[in-house]
Amino acid sequence: MTPYTLLFVAGALVIVVFGLLRSLGAYRKFRGNRIISCPENHRPAAVRVAAAKAAIQATIGTAHLQLSECSRWPGMAGCGQECLSQIQEAPKACLVSNIVSRWYEGRRCLYCHRPFGEIHWHDHPPAVVNEQGDSFEWNEIPLEHLQQTLSTHWPVCWNCHIAEAFRRRHPELVTDRPAH
Ligand SMILES: [Zn+2]
Structure with a gap:
């Protein structure tokens, strides 16, 4: 291989790696569920950006964002997908996982009063409880009801959620002992 060929191959490799890094960056930035304020009715809507498409475009230039899902579709x-400007302005702020994590920050479980600390969503994620004492995991709540849920529910830890759900379902199997 001549030095020129070597230089050419090295240059091509740098360009490819650079493109892949840009692509990966775009994918990580735009993946996930988001809540935006729909410019048409000024109410929250749940959307997803076509992150894979944005990632492919980012390898060769600028990613043109497009939605892949919206809770107001198909109606x-x-x-015009004008809500995309909100995502471009603050991609992290409207990410559902960030909104919910922020909500738990500094709060304590309604039942055991333990602070939440860092949240591990893949392992024993926290839940919410309503006024009637019914608790729910986040995957049971439609995303478009997220904001409403945050303002009408209380936070509960995973352990209390499981214990309280069991108590409500099988009251005959649970005996309360007074604390020592
Ligand atoms: Zn608890």
Whole structure:
């Protein structure tokens, strides 16, 4: 291999690696569920950006964002997707996992009063409880009801959620002992 060929191959490799890194960066930035304020009715809507498409475009230039899902579709399918400007302005702020994690920050479980600390979503994630004492995991709550849930529910830890759900389902199997 001549030095020129070597230089060419090295240059091509740098370009490819650079493109892949840009692509990966775009994918990580735009993946996930988001809540935006729909510009049409000024109410929260749950959306997803077509992150894989944005990642492919980012390898060769600028990613042009597009939605892949919206809770207002198919009724509002074909809208101008003006909400994308909110995502471009603050991609992290409207990410559902960030909104919910922020909500637990500094709070304590309604039942055991333990602080939540760092949240591990893949392992024993915290839940919420409503006024009637019914607790829910986040995957049971439609994303478009997220904001409403945050303002009407209380935080509960995983252990209390499981214990309380069992108590409600099988009251005959649970005996309360007074604390020592
Ligand atoms: Zn608890």
